[in-house]
Amino acid sequence: xxxxxxxxxxxxxxxxxxxxxxxxxxxxxxxxxxxxxxxxxxxxxxxxxxxxxxxxxxxxxxxxxxxxxxxxxxxxxxxxxxxxxxxxxxxxxxxxxxxxxxxxxxxxxxxxxxxxxxxxxxxxxxxxxxxxxxxxxxxxxxxxxxxxxxxxxxxxxxxxxxxxxxxxxxxxxxxxxxxxxxxxxxxxxxxxxxxxxxxxxxxxxxxxxxxxxxxxxxxxxxxxxxxxxxxxxxxxxxxxxxxxxxxxxxxxxxxxxxxxxxxxxxxxxx
Amino acid sequence: xxxxxxxxxxxxxxxxxxxxxxxxxxxxxxxxxxxxxxxxxxxxxxxxxxxxxxxxxxxxxxxxxxxxxxxxxxxxxxxxxxxxxxxxxxxxxxxxxxxxxxxxxxxxxxxxxxxxxxxxxxxxxxxxxxxxxxxxxxxxxxxxxxxxxxxxxxxxxxxxxxxxxxxxxxxxxxxxxxxxxxxxxxxxxxxxxxxxxxxxxxxxxxxxxxxxxxxxxxxxxxxxxxxxxxxxxxxxxxxxxxxxxxxxxxxxxxxxxxxxxxxxxxxxxxxxxxxxxxxxxxxxxxxxxxxxxxxxxxxxxxxxxxxxxxxxxxxxxxxxxxxxxxxxxxxxxxxxxxxxxxxxxxxxxxxxxxxxxxxxxxxxxxxxxxxxxxxxxxxxxxxxxxx
Ligand SMILES: Cc1cc2nc3c(=O)[nH]c(=O)nc-3n(C[C@H](O)[C@H](O)[C@H](O)COP(=O)(O)OP(=O)(O)OC[C@H]3O[C@@H](n4cnc5c(N)ncnc54)[C@H](O)[C@@H]3O)c2cc1C
Numbered sequence: 001x002x003x004x005x006x007x008x009x010x011x012x013x014x015x016x017x018x019x020x021x022x023x024x025x026x027x028x029x030x031x032x033x034x035x036x037x038x039x040x041x042x043x044x045x046x047x048x049x050x051x052x053x054x055x056x057x058x059x060x061x062x063x064x065x066x067x068x069x070x071x072x073x074x075x076x077x078x079x080x081x082x083x084x085x086x087x088x089x090x091x092x093x094x095x096x097x098x099x100x101x102x103x104x105x106x107x108x109x110x111x112x113x114x115x116x117x118x119x120x121x122x123x124x125x126x127x128x129x130x131x132x133x134x135x136x137x138x139x140x141x142x143x144x145x146x147x148x149x150x151x152x153x154x155x156x157x158x159x160x161x162x163x164x165x166x167x168x169x170x171x172x173x174x175x176x177x178x179x180x181x182x183x184x185x186x187x188x189x190x191x192x193x194x195x196x197x198x199x200x201x202x203x204x205x206x207x208x209x210x211x212x213x214x215x216x217x218x219x220x221x222x223x224x225x226x227x228x229x230x231x232x233x234x235x236x237x238x239x240x241x242x243x244x245x246x247x248x249x250x251x252x253x254x255x256x257x258x259x260x261x262x263x264x265x266x267x268x269x270x
Numbered sequence: 271x272x273x274x275x276x277x278x279x280x281x282x283x284x285x286x287x288x289x290x291x292x293x294x295x296x297x298x299x300x301x302x303x304x305x306x307x308x309x310x311x312x313x314x315x316x317x318x319x320x321x322x323x324x325x326x327x328x329x330x331x332x333x334x335x336x337x338x339x340x341x342x343x344x345x346x347x348x349x350x351x352x353x354x355x356x357x358x359x360x361x362x363x364x365x366x367x368x369x370x371x372x373x374x375x376x377x378x379x380x381x382x383x384x385x386x387x388x389x390x391x392x393x394x395x396x397x398x399x400x401x402x403x404x405x406x407x408x409x410x411x412x413x414x415x416x417x418x419x420x421x422x423x424x425x426x427x428x429x430x431x432x433x434x435x436x437x438x439x440x441x442x443x444x445x446x447x448x449x450x451x452x453x454x455x456x457x458x459x460x461x462x463x464x465x466x467x468x469x470x471x472x473x474x475x476x477x478x479x480x481x482x483x484x485x486x487x488x489x490x491x492x493x494x495x496x497x498x499x500x501x502x503x504x505x506x507x508x509x510x511x512x513x514x515x516x517x518x519x520x521x522x523x524x525x526x527x528x529x530x531x532x533x534x535x536x537x538x539x540x541x542x543x544x545x546x547x548x549x550x551x552x553x554x555x556x557x558x559x560x561x562x563x564x565x566x567x568x569x570x571x572x573x574x575x576x577x578x579x580x581x582x583x584x585x586x587x588x589x590x591x592x593x594x595x596x597x598x599x600x601x602x603x604x605x606x607x608x609x610x611x612x613x614x615x616x617x618x619x620x621x622x623x624x625x626x627x628x629x630x631x632x633x634x635x636x637x638x639x640x641x642x643x644x645x646x647x648x649x650x651x652x653x654x655x656x657x
Contacts, residue, residue: 014272030274075287079295203302206295209329209341209351212288 001058001151001173003044004113005082006104008034009066009073010124022240026092033073036119039184042204043149044117045081046189051198057191059083061111065090065103071220078215079207085220086111094232097125101133106228108138113174115156120145120178131178141171147182150190272301273357276528278566284573285346292347296354299328304358309618311480315473317365318480319441326396330355330366332374338390340374345576349521357525360628361481367522368437369393371515373400373446376457379511380501385459389444401442403433403486404508410435411641412656414505418449418488420456426494427451429458432487435635439484440469446499447488448508457499457507466491477631513586516636517579520572520592523600523632524565526625530600531561533622534607537614548610557606564599571595587649594642601629 011017011029018025033041041062048058062077062085064070074085088103095103108116116138121128135142143158147166150157155172161180171177182188186199207215225232253259264270275297282290303324311318325331329341330351336342343351356363374393377385392398409415418431429449439445445460445467460467466489471482502508535558538549548554571592578584604626608615615622633639641656648654 014274072287072290076291076294079288079291206299206328207291208295208327209292209333209343209347211329212291212295212347213341213343215291216288 001047001114002112003048003058003060003115003117004108004111005037005040005044005060005062005077005117006119006130007037007041007062007064007070007073007077007085008119008122008124009064009070010034010122013123017243019241019243022242023238024241031069031073033076034119034122034124036121036123036179036181038119038204039181040117040119040179041077041080041082043146043179043183043189044115045205046194046200047115047149047151047191049081050191050193051200052195055193057193058114061086061113063088063104063107065095065100066092068222074220075215076207078218078220079212080205081211082218084218087220087222088228089222089224090232093238094234096234096236097127097129097133098235099232100130101137103225103228103230103232104130104134105137106230108134110228115173116140116176118176118178120180131176135176138174138176140174140176142176142178143169143171144178145180146177147180148188148190149177149179149183151192273297273529273532275357276531276562276565276569278562279570281569281573285350289344289347289350292343293350293354296328296330296351297357299324299330300354300358304355304362308359308362308480309624312359312361312624313479313618315475315479317361317441317482321362321365322369322396322399324396325366326394329394330370331396332370332378332390332394334370335374335378335390335394338378338386339394340390345517345579346573349518349572349576352518352522353525353528355525356522357529359480360522360526360625360632361478363522363525364437364478364481364631367515367518368402369396369400371518372402372511373444375514376402376446376499376502376507376511377459380457380499380507382496382500384496385499389459398443399438399441401436401438401445401484401486402508402511403436403439403445403447404512405433405435407432407434407485411638413448413508414455416448416450416455418447420449420451420458422451423492426492426497427458429460429488429491429493432485434485435472436469436484436486437478438482439486440471441482442469445486447486449488451498454503455505455507457502458493459497459499460488460491460493464491464493475631477627477629479627509586512636513589516589516593517572517575517584519632519636520568520575520589520596523596523629524568524572526629526632527561527565527568527596527600527603530604530607530622530625531558531565533620534558534561534610537611537620541612554610557610561603561606564603568592568596568599587645590637590642590645590649593636594639594646597629597632598639601626601633604629 009031012032044060060082062082065088118131145160146158147161148159158169160167184203333341333343334348404413420427420429443462447458447460468487469484471484541548575592607622644655
């Protein structure tokens with residue numbers, strides 16, 4: 001199937017967040033692909049390949065919106081195995097969830113994929129809104145937080161982990177699916193072509209050096225918001241950002257009795 | 271926390287997208303495949319053999335060669351790949367260097383089309399392993415004096431000699447044996463199991479323990495005509511190959527140094543003695559400042575060397591400078607990190623001791639530090655001081 005998978009670059013979550021005045025300072029950020037988007041790329045590649053024969057079953061297109069530098073993350077998606085990429089130029093500060101969803105919709109209308117596959121959230125803002133907004137704007141069925149995807153004759157069966165157990169959804173294509181962490185476990189994606197006995201290595205695949213060389217020849221098509229006929233026009237405004245207050249040092253208790261008393265009278269959790 | 275490397279001078283801005291991808295993917299590969307088990311491998315004195323095929327699948331074996339299942343990367347990407355591997359362990363990097371730089375390269379440069387077809391694709395995949403047999407018990411820094419010899423027979427050649435300190439020796443499917451034919455050094459592909467060809471591992475190493483080092487004995491070993499590499503004539507043959515490999519080692523040493531620097535910095539920040547973390551004392555800061563300085567200089571040396579290599583302007587003396595400098599400082603940094611870690615530095619709960627021991631071999635192999643000093647001395651003065 002034809003899959004459009006979204007790729008956002010985020011500051012490396014392992015790096016310490018720096019602040020400048022009332023905003024986050026990303027000038028020295030080490031940019032990486034949002035982890036959940038990396039899982040979405042892996043899921044797309046698994047859906048679109050017979051892992052036993054290497055046969056390709058469909059086209060995987062990576063989409064990113066942002067400054068020109070995002071080509072580094074798109075190149076990474078291409079090196080993992082995506083077929084081509086689209087980079088929509090945009091300034092980070094103008095791209096709130098709603099703007100992104102409208103831009104993604106415009107690209108979907110151009111590309112007409114069978115599936116829009118996304119990470120469940122981006123680890124920078126953790127808003128978890130774009131997939132749902134896209135589904136609404138496109139009027140497509142959605143299955144969010146996918147832990148397992150199985151392709152079948154009617155479309156996709158998506159299993160999602162909820163508090164009470166596993167929820168099973170069947171969606172017709174075209175659809176929007178957002179993926180959760182478990183989608184990268186060894187047998188989480190079933191496409192009917194890869195033998196059922198095949199187990200992937202846990203996690204998103206590494207780009208092999210040959211994959212990286214091949215990616216150099218793959219296309220990253222740059223398009224502007226004007227080409228798409230969309231204005232970013234964000235509807236939310238970042239007022240200020242500040243680091244959480246530092247944690248206060250704990251106290252040492254003499255014995256269990258004192259602990260229980262503190263939990264009861266001070267923390268009031270008993 | 272995963273490894274982040276050192277980039278004090280914004281070297282990333284000098285790298286292309288694909289070079290950064292190679293580095294980052296190898297870094298993740300090393301985090302997942304090498305770091306969790308390297309300590310045990312070093313302690314047990316074994317090379318985790320499944321790494322061969324995994325490195326092959328990554329395209330990390332002979333990545334600098336074109337065709338024959340190789341990735342065809344530029345020199346900088348190849349260097350970064352080795353840097354990341356040696357951040358894990360010098361033994362693992364040695365495996366990849368010997369396979370790619372020392373074995374696949376001579377077949378690629380000096381071999382016939384049949385020899386290339388036969389070996390390169392399987393070696394690139396890690397399915398066939400090679401070793402490079404130049405050093406002998408009595409000829410280390412002076413390989414031109416080697417005693418190993420070949421004589422012409424009606425069907426090919428007969429080889430005799432002993433090779434020592436050969437990385438991958440006993441696990442190799444094919445040994446590239448350098449031996450004299452009519453007084454001139456030639457390269458022969460000797461396959462495992464050829465009658466008269468035996469190997470024995472060298473034990474008791476305190477360095478490169480996660481790497482196989484062997485002695486090779488050749489007693490009237492008969493090889494066919496097509497076992498000889500036609501393109502290598504004279505000691506220049508193996509020396510040119512070594513020059514290529516040393517380029518990679520200059521990068522590898524940076525990886526080990528960065529691992530030690532990172533470990534020492536983290537440790538110094540958390541270890542309190544007297545009134546505060548030892549990182550707050552000037553003597554410790556001076557050590558860390560030296561580490562950062564020398565890593566940064568080494569990065570720039572190797573990067574420039576890669577550019578010279580890709581433009582075909584590289585001279586072996588320039589490689590000597592980089593191998594000599596970068597390995598010297600990596601070893602110094604490892605020792606200094608060991609020092610900062612105090613008693614903890616002598617246990618294998620930390621990496622710096624392992625890197626320190628490993629780098630002693632790297633200091634000696636591929637031309638000892640002092641042999642490269644003499645090469646530079648000759649370059650400067652025009653006077654050879656070897657004999
Ligand atoms: C772990 C390990 C793996 C190795 N793997 C391989 C391999 O795969 N293939 C291979 O062919 N070899 C391999 N070697 C061998 C390595 O290349 C040699 O050890 C190296 O060339 C030095 O030779 P040597 O040990 O005989 O030392 P020597 O040549 O005896 O040197 C001893 C000392 O004398 C100094 N010295 C020598 N000559 C002079 C001079 N003229 N002037 C001043 N000082 C001098 C040296 O600098 C050194 O300090 C390996 C070695 C080790 C330790």
